[in-house]
Amino acid sequence: MNLIKLLKIDLIKLSNYRAFWVLNILYGLLIVGIPAGVIEFLKWLDRIGEDFSEFNPMKIPVLHFPDIWQNTTYVYTWLKIFMAIIIVISISNEFSYKTVRQNIIDGFSRLDFLMSKLATIFVMSFASSLLVLITCLLTGLIYTPEFEFGDVFNGVEFVGAYFIDLFGFLVFAFFMTVLMKRSALTVFMLLIYRPVELIFISNLPRQLEFLGDYFPLQAMSNMIEVPFPRYAFQEIQDYVVMPFVGVSLLWIGILIYGIYSKLKSSDL
């Protein structure tokens, strides 16, 4: 079946599912709300500081072109767990209601089921990236004191990295759901996986230390480096780290194959 058809079928499933829409809207509000919150915070700093300081916090270029792209997308990558919860719930429902079984009985192949969910994950990641793009663009246009047009899209590739990071994490959540089947358990595992991965990486023996950067979530987070030390005059990588884009895409491929082989071999 073609992808658009599979996507449409999956969207009918979600169309009247209130939790799905509520969580998506909350996620959207967070994306729009964070830059707005930062601005308000800076204004507040400005107000309380104006009597005794020459320093104007509004001049810190956190939300100015071109810094804004890396700063916001880096912060947004911390929000992906919320969107992953939406994915976990909607897919674990298919197992707990046994509707995945009925979908197969009705004529889906296991690959059709996989692709229909991936299509939804892709659309959600894409829509989220689009919202990030628009939010950053507008925030930057409003608050950057002076800029040349060439600066506006300097760093827009961070939105692309944000897309890969989010899509990769959602595929990871899909993979965990197919393994665990229960939503609460899966969300718990998702929450503890990253700290466990970090602990594991930091305890690697010296000869294997280089491997640490290639663990799935570590590789994904390596695409966008922590930007804020630059305001303390430290050197940072202010570009998307391309080798890790490659590694992340590879992990996405491996995870999708993992989901496929799990679905293919199991009784539903």
Next chain:
Amino acid sequence: MESVLTINNLTKKYGRLTAVNNLSLDVKRGDVFGILGPNGSGKTTTLGILLDVIKRTSGDFQWFDKPPTKEMRKRIGAILETPIFYPYLSATKNLEIVAKIKGAPLSNIDPVLKKVELYERKDDKFRTFSLGMKQRLSIASALVCDPEVMILDEPTNGLDPQGIAEIRELIKGIAADGKTIILASHLLDEVQKVCTHFAVLKKGNLLYTGLVDDIDKGIVNVEVASEETTLKEVLESCPFVEKVKEEDGKYVAQLSDDKQAMDINKYLFEHGIGVSHLLTQKKSLEKQFLELLAESETV
């Protein structure tokens, strides 16, 4: 006649447990085929394998004389165990998903909802439905693609007598349209009332397969009672009496050679016995079923 379903030596093992053992069956177009067996006899497992949700251990099967694919499942309307739908979606939306998966036109939805008398409730969420309505929606969903074959698994499970009667009428109506139906049930009476063919499963083994109509043929049991004390001896001496059993002061004679109650009456009369009670026992599927199960127990 054309085979709709052929099963060859199908086996499913869960570890050491054999859920389906070397099962072979053949279902022809237009059959209403009952798969009869107590709970846990492998009915649902078998149907699950036929519908590709359960992986077989060995053996194979063909739908429409071809190896199974997802395209064939689109020509089959099937519900396994309980009705399965998205609880937060309306009846119409649920059927829309089924129709889209099967590639059936959405215009089929309203007529099937009318057929199962759920049209007035079509915009209500599935979770608000009673069990009977859920079962009827299952049947609607199986019908939505105008299937060549329908598979129903315990379609009257948990229903009240009225609900059971409604579903059975529905199934008979569908069968009258010439559709092939495969019905799994632990209710003998249901299979006898609805089906043309049946198979008996127990612990994954096929015990018997045949025509429902043949159940009444073959062995005839006649209950006889008389004042005469020599009745038993005379019965035993009769050439077409296979066995004599005593039951509540009456004798049950099992006849052979297509002999009927009339013949035994004649024979007894010729040997000077007048009978006070003569009754042909109708052999119900239930009795045959219980006998089959008992036989398999002793093997």
